Amino acid sequence: xxxxxxxxxxxxxxxxxxxxxxxxxxxxxxxxxxxxxxxxxxxxxxxxxxxxxxxxxxxxxxxxxxxxxxxxxxxxxxxxxxxxxxxxxxxxxxxxxxxxxxxxxxxxxxxxxxxxxxxxxxxxxxxxxxxxxxxxxxxxxxxxxxxxxxxxxxxxxxxxxxxxxxxxxxxxxxxxxxxxxxxxxxxxxxxxxxxxxxxxxxxxxxxxxxxxxxxxxxxxxxxxxxxxxxxxxxxxxxxxxxxxxxxxxxxxxxxxxxxxxxxxxxxxxxxxxxxxxxxxxxxxxxxxxxxxxxxxxxxxxxxxxxxxxxxxxxxxxxxxxxxxxxxxxxxxxxxxxxxxxxxxxxxxxxxxxxxxxxx
Numbered sequence: 001x002x003x004x005x006x007x008x009x010x011x012x013x014x015x016x017x018x019x020x021x022x023x024x025x026x027x028x029x030x031x032x033x034x035x036x037x038x039x040x041x042x043x044x045x046x047x048x049x050x051x052x053x054x055x056x057x058x059x060x061x062x063x064x065x066x067x068x069x070x071x072x073x074x075x076x077x078x079x080x081x082x083x084x085x086x087x088x089x090x091x092x093x094x095x096x097x098x099x100x101x102x103x104x105x106x107x108x109x110x111x112x113x114x115x116x117x118x119x120x121x122x123x124x125x126x127x128x129x130x131x132x133x134x135x136x137x138x139x140x141x142x143x144x145x146x147x148x149x150x151x152x153x154x155x156x157x158x159x160x161x162x163x164x165x166x167x168x169x170x171x172x173x174x175x176x177x178x179x180x181x182x183x184x185x186x187x188x189x190x191x192x193x194x195x196x197x198x199x200x201x202x203x204x205x206x207x208x209x210x211x212x213x214x215x216x217x218x219x220x221x222x223x224x225x226x227x228x229x230x231x232x233x234x235x236x237x238x239x240x241x242x243x244x245x246x247x248x249x250x251x252x253x254x255x256x257x258x259x260x261x262x263x264x265x266x267x268x269x270x271x272x273x274x275x276x277x278x279x280x281x282x283x284x285x286x287x288x289x290x291x292x293x294x295x296x297x298x299x300x301x302x303x304x305x306x307x308x309x310x311x312x313x314x315x316x317x318x319x320x321x322x323x324x325x326x327x328x329x330x331x332x333x334x335x336x337x338x339x340x341x342x343x344x345x346x347x348x349x350x351x352x353x354x355x356x357x358x359x
Contacts, residue, residue: 003038003106005029009149010337011093015056016073018338027095030145030153032108037115037159039122042168044147044334044355045099046344047176047203048280053096053142065260066282070345090142097147097355098124098140101172104159111156122147123158123312124176125183125305137306147172148334150357157309160316169354170326171319177203177352178315178324180279181211183307184255186314188275188300192216194250196269199257199282200236201227201350208255209234210324220251222258230350234327253277263287267299275300327351333358 009027013020032038048066052058055069062074100122104115128138140146140154164171181204195212199205200221212219213235221228221236228239240246246269254266254276260283267289270276276299281287294301318324329349332340333356344353 003029003151007150008334009095010097010334012054012096014092015054015090017055017069017071018341020054020073021337021341022093023335023337027149029151032106032111032153034109035111035156036108036153037104037111037120037156038106038108039100039102039120039152039154039159040105041097041100041102041147041150041152041357043099043101043172043357044097045169045172045176045203045328046337046340046353046355047098048282049098049139049176050096050141051341051345053090063284063286065284067345071342094142095145095147095149095152096141097149097152098142098176099172099355100140100147100152100154100175101162101168102147102152105151107156115156115159115161118159118161119163120159121162121171121175121312121316122152122154123160123309124179125307125312126155126158127309148337148355160313162316163320166319166326169331169356170328173203173326173328173352173354174207174315174319174324175312178207178211179307179312180204180304181208181255182315183311184208184277184279184304185211185215186308186311187302187304188253188255188277190215190217190253192218193252194218194220195253195255196220196222196240196246196251196266197236197255197257198222198242198262198266199280200231200239201347202257202282203352204257204280205255206231206234206327206351207324209236211318212255214318214323217253227350230327234350256280258283259287260284261287263289267293270297270299273298273300275302277302277304279304328354330354331356 257280259281331354
């Protein structure tokens with residue numbers, strides 16, 4: 001089948017506000033290189049990391065919460081050259097979109113042509129060998145073009161076949177949020193323990209609720225009263241209002257996506273030898289820590305970004321087994337990505353906001 005040479009897509013032209021996202025109908029359809037596949041994108045979704053990358057929030061000189069510049073961006077003097085999560089300058093124009101569900105329509109050299117037609121999810125956090133022999137993390141939609149266009153390319157090993165009756169939009173809600181949550185859970189080796197999850201109504205937080213319950217944990221979700229019922233339906237055993245005090249020494253594990261001023265209370269909420277894991281800081285990245293609490297109570301503080309490749313293939317296995325389910329609050333066409341991000345930033349939803357493509 002002959003592929004078109006041009007495609008529609010949303011292009012990020014630089015760090016800044018929503019005006020930096022430009023709709024284009026004259027983008028070149030990429031050609032798969034050696035070891036790559038070409039995917040016709042069926043759906044994507046909105047994630048915090050897409051917005052944080054757009055605004056340059058990852059720049060070390062930006063010290064506020066993620067909402068402060070989400071609409072208009074930050075002053076360029078704040079973001080610096082390190083506006084990506086990896087601490088390096090991005091190449092613009094860039095097609096973002098960390099989530100991607102679609103079908104393989106062409107393959108590059110070295111890839112079995114029998115894969116054409118496969119329905120796939122793209123691994124968002126990808127491993128790449130570095131010159132010194134170590135392995136670095138390469139993010140789909142950040143270090144390379146992602147899922148906010150009609151076609152995209154990925155390495156064959158990062159396009160994971162999925163067999164499911166779920167729709168493309170439902171499947172596209174899983175990759176970024178659920179792999180982040182599963183990475184956190186595997187990082188701290190969560191078992192049948194008491195876990196506190198902050199930011200529980202968001203994409204990663206609501207994913208963590210399901211994934212923690214899958215492991216037999218007793219889940220307390222931090223949220224608002226209006227969202228408590230939805231989170232209980234996803235598996236939370238208890239909910240805690242985000243303004244409520246956290247009882248001291250109550251949890252074996254804290255999965256934190258919020259940070260900010262509430263961080264000391266989260267640490268105090270851990271039992272001795274408890275584990276704190278973070279993969280986000282939407283309320284602010286700069287926190288206060290009393291090191292005496294850390295060492296006198298034998299606590300572990302863990303960051304979680306890099307993922308073994310097995311995290312994503314494990315996740316696909318959970319999807320195929322029906323052990324987790326999508327939580328899609330709303331769906332927007334790709335051309336209305338501005339509106340989708342505005343809805344996302346209002347934080348009135350539970351789960352993910354999907355992005356659909358024309359048939």
